[in-house]
Amino acid sequence: MPLLSVRNLQTRFATDRGIVRAVNGVSFDLEEGEVLGLVGESGSGKSVTALSIMRLVPEPPGKVTADSLTLEGTDLLRLSEADAREIRGSRMAMIFQDPMRSLNPVLTIGRQLTEVLRRHQKLSGTAARRRAIELLETVGIPMAEKRLAAYPHQFSGGMRQRVMIAIALSCNPRLLIADEATTALDVTIQAQIIDLVKRLQRERGTSVIWISHDLGVVAGLCDRVNVMYAGNVVETAPIRELFHRPSHGYTLGLMGSTPRVDGSGTARLTPIEGMPPNLIDPIPLCPFLPRCRVSVPACQARPPERREFGVGHWASCLADLAK
Amino acid sequence: MAVVQPSSPATPYRITGSFVLAARQFPRHRAAMVGLVLLVLICLAAALAPWIAPYDPVQIKLSAKLKPPSFEHLLGTDHFGRDVFSRLIYGGRTSLSVGVLVVVFAFVLGVPLGLASGYFGGRIDNLLMRLVDAFLTFPPLLLAVALVGLLGPDIQNVMLALGLVQAPVLARIVRGSTLAVREDVYVTAARALGAGPARIVLSHILRNVMSPIVVQLTIVFSAAVVAEASLSFLGFGTQPPQPSWGRDMSEARRFLGDAPWMFMAPTGIIMLCVLSINFLGDGLRDALDPRAWRTRRQLSKGEG
Ligand SMILES: Nc1ncnc2c1ncn2[C@@H]1O[C@H](COP(=O)(O)OP(=O)(O)OP(=O)(O)O)[C@@H](O)[C@H]1O
Numbered sequence: 001m002p003l004l005s006v007r008n009l010q011t012r013f014a015t016d017r018g019i020v021r022a023v024n025g026v027s028f029d030l031e032e033g034e035v036l037g038l039v040g041e042s043g044s045g046k047s048v049t050a051l052s053i054m055r056l057v058p059e060p061p062g063k064v065t066a067d068s069l070t071l072e073g074t075d076l077l078r079l080s081e082a083d084a085r086e087i088r089g090s091r092m093a094m095i096f097q098d099p100m101r102s103l104n105p106v107l108t109i110g111r112q113l114t115e116v117l118r119r120h121q122k123l124s125g126t127a128a129r130r131r132a133i134e135l136l137e138t139v140g141i142p143m144a145e146k147r148l149a150a151y152p153h154q155f156s157g158g159m160r161q162r163v164m165i166a167i168a169l170s171c172n173p174r175l176l177i178a179d180e181a182t183t184a185l186d187v188t189i190q191a192q193i194i195d196l197v198k199r200l201q202r203e204r205g206t207s208v209i210w211i212s213h214d215l216g217v218v219a220g221l222c223d224r225v226n227v228m229y230a231g232n233v234v235e236t237a238p239i240r241e242l243f244h245r246p247s248h249g250y251t252l253g254l255m256g257s258t259p260r261v262d263g264s265g266t267a268r269l270t271p272i273e274g275m276p277p278n279l280i281d282p283i284p285l286c287p288f289l290p291r292c293r294v295s296v297p298a299c300q301a302r303p304p305e306r307r308e309f310g311v312g313h314w315a316s317c318l319a320d321l322a323k
Numbered sequence: 324m325a326v327v328q329p330s331s332p333a334t335p336y337r338i339t340g341s342f343v344l345a346a347r348q349f350p351r352h353r354a355a356m357v358g359l360v361l362l363v364l365i366c367l368a369a370a371l372a373p374w375i376a377p378y379d380p381v382q383i384k385l386s387a388k389l390k391p392p393s394f395e396h397l398l399g400t401d402h403f404g405r406d407v408f409s410r411l412i413y414g415g416r417t418s419l420s421v422g423v424l425v426v427v428f429a430f431v432l433g434v435p436l437g438l439a440s441g442y443f444g445g446r447i448d449n450l451l452m453r454l455v456d457a458f459l460t461f462p463p464l465l466l467a468v469a470l471v472g473l474l475g476p477d478i479q480n481v482m483l484a485l486g487l488v489q490a491p492v493l494a495r496i497v498r499g500s501t502l503a504v505r506e507d508v509y510v511t512a513a514r515a516l517g518a519g520p521a522r523i524v525l526s527h528i529l530r531n532v533m534s535p536i537v538v539q540l541t542i543v544f545s546a547a548v549v550a551e552a553s554l555s556f557l558g559f560g561t562q563p564p565q566p567s568w569g570r571d572m573s574e575a576r577r578f579l580g581d582a583p584w585m586f587m588a589p590t591g592i593i594m595l596c597v598l599s600i601n602f603l604g605d606g607l608r609d610a611l612d613p614r615a616w617r618t619r620r621q622l623s624k625g626e627g
Pocket residue numbers: 013014015020021022040041042043044045046047048049061213279
């Protein structure tokens with residue numbers, strides 16, 4: 001049984017202009033210990049997918065439905081808010097893009113760490129503090145004991161993200177979702193944080209969903225990638241497969257617009273022209289069609305169906321890119 | 324996860340609490356300390372009035388009326404020959420308790436309302452804010468008069484009424500700040516870690532909306548002291564000849580030309596209180612916000 005199973009996840013928001021279909025039928029499985037990348041340009045629904053899994057979509061205006069959404073067999077959508085709270089932070093945790101703003105500025109680091117430990121693991125004050133120190137050491141924060149009394153503004157961005165990771169992993173969640181966790185950091189720090197996540201993931205066997213619009217980062221970290229476009233997963237593949245045989249016009253475009261991290265090949269950015277579709281009107285054909293550079297006549301006639309390209313590799317694309 | 328082996332089981336790994344740290348920070352704020360000392364002195368004077376006031380504040384002595392300040396009467400006498408200084412000391416009993424209790428009422432009523440409205444939004448917010456709007460359409464003093472009329476004209480009811488009148492304003496301010504803070508990433512992050520609404524509102528939002536609250540409460544205090552005067556002028560609350568700063572001030576206006584000290588004394592003490600509370604509020608606000616904290620080194624270098 002996969003750790004996380006998502007079937008036909010749909011998240012909509014009621015707005016003044018109409019119903020926004022932010023996530024529109026996402027399905028995937030996440031295995032125990034797997035690191036799954038979620039890539040796609042801005043507005044493709046990556047964050048909303050993550051928030052839906054965490055049961056953090058504000059309802060109203062949001063509405064989350066799915067054929068099934070289970071974590072270790074627990075039906076997440078059927079949980080009461082109180083039960084969801086029990087799971088958040090203990091069995092699944094999430095870290096956010098902006099480490100400058102994801103820690104409360106007026107509470108000490110120690111307080112924010114121990115709060116979670118006391119809530120979920122019912123640790124006493126002393127035990128929680130002891131554990132907090134260990135956690136800070138684990139994520140590579142020197143002089144951890146002293147740092148407990150420090151406030152977030154006394155830390156650099158990279159250090160804060162380490163603290164966030166320490167907090168998120170404090171109760172040993174089986175699932176960690178990182179939403180653009182390194183986007184706000186500079187490249188060196190970014191690499192350190194990724195190494196840290198990799199190490200902790202390996203040590204603990206945590207499953208990770210790593211959200212990014214940087215394919216380079218994903219390539220270095222993930223086992224498998226879901227490519228999202230306009231609220232749907234348009235291609236999924238093991239990481240090497242995706243780079244060797246991108247099978248969706250959008251993936252191809254995304255790769256064209258990502259500088260090669262390994263230094264081989266061209267480093268030129270070719271941005272995808274045009275704008276993503278608005279998510280209010282129904283999209284009958286392939287949502288990427290107006291921007292696609294490899295479309296075939298069939299694309300104008302019918303919506304694309306999923307096609308297999310290899311083991312665990314499929315794409316919703318009618319063009320034959322393998323040739 | 325490996326079993327934790329405490330290196331030295333006796334070490335309790337204390338984390339100094341935020342409030343302790345804030346309290347340590349507070350004395351470094353010079354203006355706030357001045358404000359605090361002044362307020363303590365004023366309160367002490369009011370509390371110890373029977374022992375330190377040189378005269379009976381209500382004792383009429385027409386032979387000594389409208390005397391300017393002298394060694395005999397430090398702040399002069401009023402139109403009944405009563406000692407202004409003594410009235411000031413006794414008047415503090417009424418005025419300070421009105422100010423403080425109105426602040427407490429306004430806080431207790433307004434802050435939870437504003438927090439609930441701002442955090443939960445939706446229908447609760449609509450209902451509460453319509454209520455607040457309804458309150459705010461009346462002139463505050465008129466509303467207070469009506470409330471005192473309903474509750475009965477004693478001083479406790481005056482305080483309650485003034486607090487009730489101030490609460491909606493405070494609620495509105497707290498709601499606005501809550502709306503902004505609620506969207507902050509750390510609130511979502513806290514929810515992602517399983518924090519419930521009570522925890523989020525009390526330990527994450529309230530602390531971050533303290534500064535507008537403190538600012539508004541200093542305004543409430545001065546408004547309350549002055550409003551008590553207006554209400555007693557209308558026959559509610561303290562009655563003549565009982566001293567009260569606000570009422571003594573409004574009575575003194577008739578003698579502004581002949582006996583300006585009568586006016587200046589209560590006005591001065593009200594201003595002093597408001598100023599002290601403002602300083603105190605500033606210090607409190609800074610003490611509650613770690614980003615505003617200055618280290619000892621910075622202070623000694625005279626930076627910031
Ligand atoms: N509360 C909301 N109300 C209305 N629309 C929303 C809401 N939250 C998200 N959306 C819409 O959902 C869509 C997907 O947003 P989402 O934040 O998931 O994108 P993303 O892939 O994470 O993009 P980015 O890379 O910019 O983070 C967007 O069009 C956004 O406008």
